[in-house]
Amino acid sequence: MAAPLRVKFLGRLSLPERRFVTDALRTETVGGVLLLVAAIAALIFANTPLSGVYEDIRDFSFGPEALHLHLSVASWATDGLLTLFFFVAGIELKRELVAGELRDPKAAVLPVVAAVCGMAVPALVYVVVNATGGGSMDGWAVPTATDIAFALAVLAVIGTSLPSALRAFLLTLAVVDDLLAILIIAIFFTQDMDYLALGLSFAGLALFWFLHHRGVRGWYLYVPLAAVNWALMHASGVHATVAGVAMGLMLRCTVRDGEEHSPAEHIEHLVRPLSAGLAVPLFAFFSAGVSASGDAVSDVFTRPETLGVVLGLVVGKTVGVFGGSWLAARFTKAELNEDLEWADVFAVASLAGIGFTVSLLIDELAFAEDPALTEEVKAAVLIGSLLAAVSSGVLLKLRNDRYRKLCADEDLDEDLDGIPDIYERGNPEYHLRMAAILEARAAEHRRLAEVAAAKDTGDHGPA
Numbered sequence: 001m002a003a004p005l006r007v008k009f010l011g012r013l014s015l016p017e018r019r020f021v022t023d024a025l026r027t028e029t030v031g032g033v034l035l036l037v038a039a040i041a042a043l044i045f046a047n048t049p050l051s052g053v054y055e056d057i058r059d060f061s062f063g064p065e066a067l068h069l070h071l072s073v074a075s076w077a078t079d080g081l082l083t084l085f086f087f088v089a090g091i092e093l094k095r096e097l098v099a100g101e102l103r104d105p106k107a108a109v110l111p112v113v114a115a116v117c118g119m120a121v122p123a124l125v126y127v128v129v130n131a132t133g134g135g136s137m138d139g140w141a142v143p144t145a146t147d148i149a150f151a152l153a154v155l156a157v158i159g160t161s162l163p164s165a166l167r168a169f170l171l172t173l174a175v176v177d178d179l180l181a182i183l184i185i186a187i188f189f190t191q192d193m194d195y196l197a198l199g200l201s202f203a204g205l206a207l208f209w210f211l212h213h214r215g216v217r218g219w220y221l222y223v224p225l226a227a228v229n230w231a232l233m234h235a236s237g238v239h240a241t242v243a244g245v246a247m248g249l250m251l252r253c254t255v256r257d258g259e260e261h262s263p264a265e266h267i268e269h270l271v272r273p274l275s276a277g278l279a280v281p282l283f284a285f286f287s288a289g290v291s292a293s294g295d296a297v298s299d300v301f302t303r304p305e306t307l308g309v310v311l312g313l314v315v316g317k318t319v320g321v322f323g324g325s326w327l328a329a330r331f332t333k334a335e336l337n338e339d340l341e342w343a344d345v346f347a348v349a350s351l352a353g354i355g356f357t358v359s360l361l362i363d364e365l366a367f368a369e370d371p372a373l374t375e376e377v378k379a380a381v382l383i384g385s386l387l388a389a390v391s392s393g394v395l396l397k398l399r400n401d402r403y404r405k406l407c408a409d410e411d412l413d414e415d416l417d418g419i420p421d422i423y424e425r426g427n428p429e430y431h432l433r434m435a436a437i438l439e440a441r442a443a444e445h446r447r448l449a450e451v452a453a454a455k456d457t458g459d460h461g462p463a
Contacts, residue, residue: 082283114173142362197236201243312384350392
């Protein structure tokens with residue numbers, strides 16, 4: 001009886017999957033740079049004479065009071081704009097389940113275990129620090145999140161690139177991370193429940209699903225319906241971003257006859273730039289503006305709540321993701337990609353400690369009754385993410401020459417047919433094309449040599 005095939009951990013992606021990951025992460029990288037700029041701008045505004053103007057804009061409220069939507073600008077960014085972010089996250093998760101890394105249970109178990117451990121261990125670190133230091137347990141979920149856009153911005157800033165398998169692993173981690181984060185928000189941070197509004201929001205989501213799967217088209221139907229679903233979810237007491245994830249998961253990711261792209265892919269292509277380029281940076285701008293005074297920074301390392309967040313992001317995330325990956329591979333007998341080493345997994349695990357957007361969101365929900373502590377935990381998130389970025393940047397730089405070579409091999413297309421050669425080397429037609437190309441190159445070299453010889457003869461011959 002033949003032995004079962006062993007799962008390849010961080011193996012080569014299929015060509016369509018590689019192209020999708022490349023396109024998705026390119027947008028996220030641009031969004032991450034904008035996110036980084038927005039966070040720096042917020043810190044500048046909050047720590048200069050412009051702080052008064054910044055706070056006035058952030059706290060300015062508008063919206064219909066009768067619909068419970070008279071919110072501050074910061075709340076509109078948190079509850080409204082971040083819904084776009086979670087809508088895209090829902091589409092990503094649906095696609096991963098249907099056509100990506102999560103569609104095969106044997107292959108999915110590795111990144112899923114890594115992601116779950118990468119959230120459980122930081123939470124455990126926070127709980128231990130606060131149990132021994134007498135701090136509040138309310139912030140246990142703050143260090144559990146990974147910010148894929150910020151992580152990619154770090155890669156762009158330090159000038160390193162990851163092989164496609166590591167990029168896909170990081171993206172899958174972030175997708176599972178976002179799903180678990182929204183479950184945490186929905187379960188643990190739901191306020192007083194309005195069951196009528198919740199029931200109506202479920203009805204609106206059901207109508208959204210029905211129209212979509214019946215093939216009804218028209219943005220003028222779906223945009224108002226999505227806004228109503230969002231408003232009802234907000235009024236229900238469940239965090240409004242849950243509506244975004246739910247609608248993202250409802251989109252169809254399969255292609256039907258006559259379609260070039262699935263509806264989910266088409267909509268994601270339209271919404272992702274808006275999410276990455278506008279919604280998340282604006283949220284960061286209105287959430288990251290914290291005081292950076294000497295006392296505030298020193299308090300981060302002395303107060304148990306803030307110290308738990310920093311250690312959770314820097315230590316807990318790294319240990320959780322790496323440990324979960326190693327244990328899953330060990331017990332499933334998965335083979336690590338021969339082009340990579342466990343040191344590479346450790347470096348990516350440390351990169352996962354950059355928890356910015358969702359960590360700031362959970363902080364605002366966890367410590368809503370204590371604004372001063374909210375600001376201190378925000379500072380802890382910023383410092384923890386910065387430390388994780390520096391440590392991962394150093395680790396990745398040590399392997400950058402190897403990564404550059406792997407990326408060059410993945411992109412090499414000597415026969416110029418638009419398909420990287422690494423995907424064609426077992427194809428007889430590819431070898432015929434390469435033989436013809438090599439013969440043509442050899443003939444060109446011979447011709448050039450003959451021309452050069454003729455010139456030499458002409459130069460040195462008799463006058």
